[in-house]
Amino acid sequence: xxxxxxxxxxxxxxxxxxxxxxxxxxxxxxxxxxxxxxxxxxxxxxxxxxxxxxxxxxxxxxxxxxxxxxxxxxxxxxxxxxxxxxxxxxxxxxxxxxxxxxxxxxxxxxxxxxxxxxxxxxxxxxxxxxxxxxxxxxxxxxxxxxxxxxxxxxxxxxxxxxxxxxxxxxxxxxxxxxxxxxxxxxxxxxxxxxxxxxxxxxxxxxxxxxxxxxxxxxxxxxxxxxxxxxxxxxxxxxxxxxxxxxxxxxxxxxxxxxxxxxxxxxxxxxxxxxxxxxxxxxxxxxxxxxxxxxxxxxxxxxxxxxxxxxxxxxxxxxxxxxxxxxxxxxxxxxxxxx
Numbered sequence: 001x002x003x004x005x006x007x008x009x010x011x012x013x014x015x016x017x018x019x020x021x022x023x024x025x026x027x028x029x030x031x032x033x034x035x036x037x038x039x040x041x042x043x044x045x046x047x048x049x050x051x052x053x054x055x056x057x058x059x060x061x062x063x064x065x066x067x068x069x070x071x072x073x074x075x076x077x078x079x080x081x082x083x084x085x086x087x088x089x090x091x092x093x094x095x096x097x098x099x100x101x102x103x104x105x106x107x108x109x110x111x112x113x114x115x116x117x118x119x120x121x122x123x124x125x126x127x128x129x130x131x132x133x134x135x136x137x138x139x140x141x142x143x144x145x146x147x148x149x150x151x152x153x154x155x156x157x158x159x160x161x162x163x164x165x166x167x168x169x170x171x172x173x174x175x176x177x178x179x180x181x182x183x184x185x186x187x188x189x190x191x192x193x194x195x196x197x198x199x200x201x202x203x204x205x206x207x208x209x210x211x212x213x214x215x216x217x218x219x220x221x222x223x224x225x226x227x228x229x230x231x232x233x234x235x236x237x238x239x240x241x242x243x244x245x246x247x248x249x250x251x252x253x254x255x256x257x258x259x260x261x262x263x264x265x266x267x268x269x270x271x272x273x274x275x276x277x278x279x280x281x282x283x284x285x286x287x288x289x290x291x292x293x294x295x296x297x298x299x300x301x302x303x304x305x306x307x308x309x310x311x312x313x314x315x316x317x318x319x320x321x322x323x324x325x326x327x328x329x330x331x332x333x334x335x336x337x338x
Contacts, residue, residue, distance in 0.1 A: 019071060027051040030143035030195050030204050031059030031259065038070035042124055043117075043135075050131055050208055051139075053249045055257045057204040059197045061147045067114045068138050075121045076103040083238065084126050087133050098137050106134045110145035128235045128245070136206075140193060149195040149204075150308045152299050156189035156203050156260065157181045159337045163189055163203055163260030165196075167295060168268035173322050173329075175243075176216050177268060180326035181333075182253045183225060189256040191248075198304030201311045202259040210253075211235070211243040219326050225252060264316030264336050267291065268329075271322045278323030278332040288317045 022039030029051055036047045047070070078101050079085055085104075090097040099105040103120035115138040123130045144151045154167035155178045168174055178191050190205020197203075212229055220226050228251040232244040248255060267283065283291070289309060293300045299308075316336055322329045 016071075026065075027054070028056040028058075029054070029139055029206060030149070031057050031061060031147055031197070032063055032066050032143050034066045034068060034139060034142075036068050036070060038072070040070060040072035040119075043070040043072055043119065046127060046131055046135065050136065051206070054206065054208060055255055057256075057259050059147065059149075059202060059204060059259055060200050061197060063146050064113055066142045066146060068117060068135075068142070069115070070117045070119065070135070072124075073103055073118060073120050076101075078103060079122075083236070084123055084129050084133075086238065087137070096141060098134065100133070104134065106138050108138055108141055110142060113142060113146050115142055139206075140195075144195060144302070148198070148302075148304050150198050150299050150302055150304050152194045152196065152296055153192070154194050155191050156194045156205055156256075157333070157337075158187040158189055158256045158260040161258070161260055162263040162337050163256070164333060164336055165194060165203065165262055165265040166268060167265065167292075169295070172268045172270055173326075174268055175211055175213070176219065176326050177322070177329055179210060179212055179216060179229075179246075180219060181330050182210070182248070183220070183222070184327065184330045185254065186330070186337075187254045187256040187260075188248060189260055196262065196304075196308055197259070198307035198311065201262045201308075201315075203262055204259040207248050207253075207255045210246045210248050212246055213241070213243050228252070262312070262315060264318070265292075265312060266317075266333065266336070267295075267319045269319060269321050271324055276321070276323065278321065278328040280318040280320045280332055280336075283317040283319055285313050285317075288313070 020039040022037055024035050024037040025044055026035050038044050085100045087098045087100055094111055096108040104123050106117045108115040117134050117138055155174050156163050156165055166174055182188055188207050190207055191210050194203050194205050229244050229246050232246045234242055235245045236242050
């Protein structure tokens with residue numbers, strides 16, 4: 001029920017259970033079909049910008065449609081500054097919550113495959129934070145929990161249905177490596193978050209954006225590719241690092257058309273002093289397990305971790321010491337996809 005001004009009647013509907021009617025859009029993401037519903041065209045436009053034009057990845061799991069409701073509320077004067085408040089996480093009673101403040105939060109019920117994202121009009125001025133910290137947080141969490149996937153912080157590159165999981169600490173050069181691999185013709189599955197079905201070792205991701213530091217342009221020779229990157233919007237992460245947000249669905253990138261079967265895992269490390277070429281060295285099974293648990297503590301706590309590690313132990317595992325030029329590193333990886 002609404003008043004004459006069009007706002008909700010707080011006495012008749014105190015929990016806003018009868019919001020204004022909207023419309024729904026659907027996208028196939030991370031092996032699951034998501035339905036986003038909202039009365040806000042601005043929020044639905046953000047969803048389409050994030051997930052439109054991606055290949056429909058299908059995994060060997062079945063689930064019902066995953067529902068995300070997006071609700072826009074009026075401006076609030078709770079915060080000011082160059083970025084919104086950080087997200088604080090809570091859980092209980094079968095719910096998972098991410099809260100910026102009283103007007104900007106996400107509540108998820110994984111058992112029901114549903115989420116509610118509430119956004120104030122103030123947050124529309126920060127589309128990067130809104131998209132990644134609330135909308136994508138809900139998408140990734142529901143896809144992971146409902147489909148029992150292993151969520152990994154890393155990248156994935158592929159060729160002809162086979163893929164390499166690329167992991168490493170922040171600043172190791174994963175994004176630069178992915179950029180060069182794209183320019184060298186490899187398929188990109190994901191830049192920052194990879195989701196693996198633990199029994200089949202098939203990996204999926206969201207290959208929508210690649211984040212490139214401005215100094216990464218030094219390794220791009222083709223003027224068309226340089227414009228593709230430099231004309232992209234600049235985002236500022238909470239760490240203060242600024243990067244171009246490059247749309248992989250435009251330009252020369254080749255997106256993996258379907259989930260890839262993992263052929264190996266590569267830990268990326270920075271180049272050594274001097275002009276040493278890129279090289280890789282094998283990692284034994286015990287070192288692999290300990291290293292992954294240390295680098296991926298959240299994934300290691302998920303239900304499918306043991307199955308994932310059993311499968312991964314049969315694959316190639318190595319450490320890639322990057323060369324001075326990213327092209328050297330990409331060439332060193334190519335044989336692992338044969």
